[in-house]
Each structure stands twice: as C-alpha cells, then as structure tokens.
Amino acid sequence: MSDNDEFLYFLKLFNETDDTTDLNYVVSKTVQLCTKTNVNQFGARVIPVFYYINFLLSYLGNGLVLFIIYKYEKLNTVTNIFLLNLVLSNILFASSLPFWATYHLSEWIFGMALCKIVSSAYFIGFYSSILFLTLMTFDRYLAVVHAVTAAKSRKKVYAIIASVTVWCISIVASVKELVLQNVWKSPFNGLMCEESGFAESTMQRWRLVSYYQQFLLFFLLPLFMVMYCYISITIRILSTRMREKCRAIKLIFVIIFTFFACWTPYNIVILLQALQVSSTSGDNDSCSDSESLDYALYVTRNIAYLYCCISPVFYTFVGKKFQRHFKRLMAKKIPCLKGHIGLSSQSTRTTSQRTSPSAYEY
Structure with a gap:
C-alpha cells in the first residue's frame, strides 16, 4: 500500500460516524505505532529462502535416518525409540515451514483452521525436538556413566514412557497457540495469522509467558543438562582405557559447541x-530497538531451526553402527563402492571386538 493509499485510508477512518471502538483496546496513554516496513520487506525476501532450505534439509536428513532405522534397525532399543521420536518431531516441525514461507511472501491464504493447526504443529515439533535431543543426551549419560545401574532401568517401557511425557509437555506448552492464533x-499487510482476539494487556502477558517459557524451559534447562551430561561422560571416558578416547572427546566437544553456538x-x-x-518506558527509540530485535530474531531463529532440522543426522552418524548402515546403503546403490565398503565394515567389526564399547557405538 502506497503512502497516498494509507492517507486515504486514514481519512476514511477519521470521517467514520459509527462508533465501532472495541473497549478492550482503548488505552489512556500515547501509543507509538511501528509500521516496520523495512523489517517486513526483509522478511519477505530472506525468510522464505531460509524456510525452504530448512524444509528440504530436514526431509532429506530425517528421511535418510528414518529409512536406515526401517531397513537395518529394530525398535527394541531405547536409543532407536528416542531417535525415531526425534525424527518424527523434526518432520512435524519442518512440515509447517512451507506454510510460513508462503505467508512471508504474501499473506495468510490457508484459512482459520490451518492457521491454528499449523501454528500448533510448528511449536509442538519445535519444543519436542529440543526435549528429545536433551533426553537422548541424558540417556547417553546413563549408558556411559551409570552403565551397571542403567542396564536394569533402560528398558523399552522406560523409553516409551519418557517419549510420551515429552510429547505431552510439548502439546501442553503449545495449547496457547491453538487458542490465541487467529486470522484477521x-x-x-492483508490477512494475518497471529495472536489476537483478546485485550492488549492479556496478549502482552501471554507473550511474556511464551518468551520466558522458551528461554527457561526450552533453553536453559536443556543447556545445563547437556553440559552436565557430556562433561560427566568426558570424565568417565578419560578414566577408561578406551582406545578411541581422543575421538570420543572431540565428538563431545563438537556436540556441545554446536548446541551452544546455534541456540x-x-x-x-x-x-x-x-x-x-x-x-513500560515509551522513549522515541523503542521502534528502532524493536526493529533491530526483529532483524536479529530472523537471523538467529533460522540458525536454531537449521540445527533442529539436521540434528538427527548429526547425532546419528557420530555412531559407528549407523555409519556402517549408511555405507551398506551406499554400496548397494553405488556398486563400484562395494569392495571398499565391505573392507571398511569388516575392519570396523574387528576393531570393535578388540576394544571396549564406545559411548557412540549405537
């Protein structure tokens, strides 16, 4: 909409004789309006590209892990159950990205029902992905640091109960999206799929709940757990005679650094x-500060989303067993690699028989 159109629209509203004011939105103070035209234009150009890239990487990476689990593995181990749930949560999250990419390009064209469903699926997948990554880290900690005790408790029932708990927490944390998301x-900017329909004070409280929920429950808690678990695993590995000690420690460092850098x-x-x-301050710089945060949010959010999408591949292929499965798959699809893959697999099997189990031998 051009500046002239905006002015004509303002005159139309100014000359209205009917009082259609919603008292829920009446405030007794000066309100500074931030149009954020530049931010919206930036989002329309950049965000769809990021979302489509994340969508493609997620479906390729998670699809590959899902195929390997289906072809070479069985769902009778705790690790595979957690990994399957992590893959499903990432696929659920990635499925919402094309909708948001289209939304950023124009407007919300999918109706009220899909606005609520896609928003809920987006957050359920996002939250559950973070929690399953944390749960897999904790399970790895139990298997390495408390191997004897964990051997009795790490059963299939334990994995199912833990997975159901994660899904329930993620769904409860996303219920507000189902209630508050509306099309107006x-x-x-045309049709918008955003939180609306309640008084501004109510919406502000819910926004604060969302922000602090994300920061405390889905960042600080997982970060502390990941740090504690992997530091404990490192100390445990250093006290053993494992021949691939240096490789395992390097992998732990890479996992912690990547998690921290992305999130x-x-x-x-x-x-x-x-x-x-x-x-509550209403200074003149509030709009510029808000725009700066919006730009930062666009960039940092997509880095976090990218990690969320590729994490199953990252966590899976640090394990030798899944590396062997991948090599077998490649040897089957590309026959010229068969001799090399077979030699590598045999070598790996021989080595694994001579050494104690690695923390990453899944």
Whole structure:
C-alpha cells in the first residue's frame, strides 16, 4: 500500500460516524505505532529462502535416518525409540515451514483452521525436538556413566514412557497457540495469522509467558543438562582405557559447541524481547530497538531451526553402527563402492571386538 493509499485510508477512518471502538483496546496513554516496513520487506525476501532450505534439509536428513532405522534397525532399543521420536518431531516441525514461507511472501491464504493447526504443529515439533535431543543426551549419560545401574532401568517401557511425557509437555506448552492464533485482515499487510482476539494487556502477558517459557524451559534447562551430561561422560571416558578416547572427546566437544553456538543467540534475542515487552518506558527509540530485535530474531531463529532440522543426522552418524548402515546403503546403490565398503565394515567389526564399547557405538 502506497503512502497516498494509507492517507486515504486514514481519512476514511477519521470521517467514520459509527462508533465501532472495541473497549478492550482503548488505552489512556500515547501509543507509538511501528509500521516496520523495512523489517517486513526483509522478511519477505530472506525468510522464505531460509524456510525452504530448512524444509528440504530436514526431509532429506530425517528421511535418510528414518529409512536406515526401517531397513537395518529394530525398535527394541531405547536409543532407536528416542531417535525415531526425534525424527518424527523434526518432520512435524519442518512440515509447517512451507506454510510460513508462503505467508512471508504474501499473506495468510490457508484459512482459520490451518492457521491454528499449523501454528500448533510448528511449536509442538519445535519444543519436542529440543526435549528429545536433551533426553537422548541424558540417556547417553546413563549408558556411559551409570552403565551397571542403567542396564536394569533402560528398558523399552522406560523409553516409551519418557517419549510420551515429552510429547505431552510439548502439546501442553503449545495449547496457547491453538487458542490465541487467529486470522484477521490488516489494512497494510492483508490477512494475518497471529495472536489476537483478546485485550492488549492479556496478549502482552501471554507473550511474556511464551518468551520466558522458551528461554527457561526450552533453553536453559536443556543447556545445563547437556553440559552436565557430556562433561560427566568426558570424565568417565578419560578414566577408561578406551582406545578411541581422543575421538570420543572431540565428538563431545563438537556436540556441545554446536548446541551452544546455534541456540544461544536465538534465546538471547528471546530474552531481550521479553525485557522489552516488560518495559513500560515509551522513549522515541523503542521502534528502532524493536526493529533491530526483529532483524536479529530472523537471523538467529533460522540458525536454531537449521540445527533442529539436521540434528538427527548429526547425532546419528557420530555412531559407528549407523555409519556402517549408511555405507551398506551406499554400496548397494553405488556398486563400484562395494569392495571398499565391505573392507571398511569388516575392519570396523574387528576393531570393535578388540576394544571396549564406545559411548557412540549405537
């Protein structure tokens, strides 16, 4: 909409004789309006590309892991059950990305029902993915640090109960999306699928709940658990005579660093947004500060989403067993590699018989 169209629309509203004011949105103070035209244009250009890339990588990576589990593995181990649930949560999350990409390109064209369903699926997949990554880390910690005790408790029932708990927590944390997400028509941006329908004070409280929920429950808690578990695993590995000790420690360092690097910037922006919403100051720089946070959110969120999408591949292929499955698959599809793959697999089997089980021999 051009500046002239915006002015004509303003005159139309100004000359209205009917009082259609919703008292829920009446405030007794000056409200500064931030159009965020530049931010919206940036989002329309950049976000769809990121979302489609994340969507493709997620379906390729998670699809590959799912195929390997189906072809070479059985769902009778705790690790495979957790891995399957992680793959499903990432596929659920990635399935919502094409809808959001289309939304950023134009407007919400999919109706009210899909607005609520896609929003809920988006957050359920996102939250459950984080929790399953944390759960897999904790299970790895039990298997390595408390191997004797864990051998009795790490049964199929334990994995199923833990997985159901994660899904329930994720669904409960996403219920507000099902309630608050609505489709409404903006005079400047067309049909919007956003949180609306309640008084501004109510919406502000729910936004704060979302921000702090994301930062505390789905970042700080998983981060502390991942750090504690992998530090304990490292100490345990250093005290053993495992021949591939250095390789295992390097992998642990890479996992911790990647998790921290991908998730920390996004959650710092989330925390800053929460502090901004909580602030009652109405200075002239609030719009510019808000725009800066929006730009930062676009970039950091997609880094976090990318990790969320490729994490099953990352966590799977640090394990020798899944590496062998992948080599077998490649040898079957590309016959010229068969001799090399067979020699490598035999070598790996011989080595594994001579050494104690690795923390990553899944």
